[in-house]
Amino acid sequence: MKIDVLSIFPEMFENVFGSSILKKAAEKEAVAYNVTNFRDFADNKHQTVDDYPYGGGAGMVLKPQPIFDAVTFLSERAEKKPRVILLCPQGERYSQKKAEELATEDHLIFICGHYEGYDERIREHLVTDEISIGDYVLTGGELGAMVIIDSVVRLLPGVLGNQDSPVLDSYSSGLLEHPHYTRPADFRGMQVPDTLVSGNHKKIEEWRMKESLRRTWTRRPDLLGEYPLSETERKLLEQVKKER
Structure with missing residues (x-):
């Protein structure tokens, strides 16, 4: 499996992907991780990825252009069309069943947002899944992405020493x-x-x-x-x- 993460704080993933089962999974070549700062795809010299919402209101909204271009870049390099997952408190509540479904995919792209929210066109025209890890709001999508990635990677063949372990887990x-x-x-x-x-x-x-x-x-x-x-x-x- 290939896992791409889009985040403006890529450093948050260094220790997570370099520790415990996630590290061992990469060493066994069951998974390959890549974290991309989508500021790198901004089309302005200041690498701005957010702007004020139309109609006014509090907070800033993530612009569509950097995220669309980043996902397009990562998808064009893929052999199969990836699942593009938006971490969002309005999304489907995450479950073990969803983890098992995602574990069958070859390529996952996670979009980690910040600020007030996403431009709606990202939801409507880019993502395949909107997922929430619970009925609460986090500062950004990074922690949610880590939770989902951990739960998915441990289900990949050969990752856990005992293959009965994921089958016998709670909820499985x-x-x-x-x-x-x-x-x-x-x-x-x-x-x-x-x-x-x-x-x-x-x-x-x-x-x-x-x-x-x-x-x-x-x-x-x-x-x-x-x-x-x-x-x-x-x-x-x-x-x-x-x-x-």
Whole structure:
């Protein structure tokens, strides 16, 4: 995968792309990152990328010309038409399902805005996706882009050491993930559940399924409305509700 980011603060991405899983993914050649300062595409000597909004009002608006020209430049070098993602509080709320969809693409371009907003023609004629990472407003789109890139890159083949890890994550299965424990079995009087140290793999899988259902029902019951319960899961969920 190739990931391009358009930002007027490209230095924000240096440590992010150079650390942890994102760094390892690049070293494995699963992904290539490129951050472009779209000021470089401004058609004026002062490299201005914003202007006052027509009709008046507070704040400044990002001009279409630098962003259109930057995306065109990056797209012309691509083998396939890229997905062009606008980070925007008005966009589709981000989800694991969207991450899995984006992880199938060959080329992603992220546009990170600032100021009051974008010229509407950017939305209407340039981008393929508008995405929000939550119902709040950030200073710019950079942090949102980092969140999305991290969630997408970890899904690429070969990036994580254990290929079951992304499949079993919360939200990937449609449910929240079950609790995890590690050694010691007794930590300051707090015990690991007996089932997990029993060595009975069938019982362990049943416990994990039941606890996943319990956690989803108590914390995110809305997810159960979209999840197709098997007969076994339905019975376990009934047990959970009775125990509650």
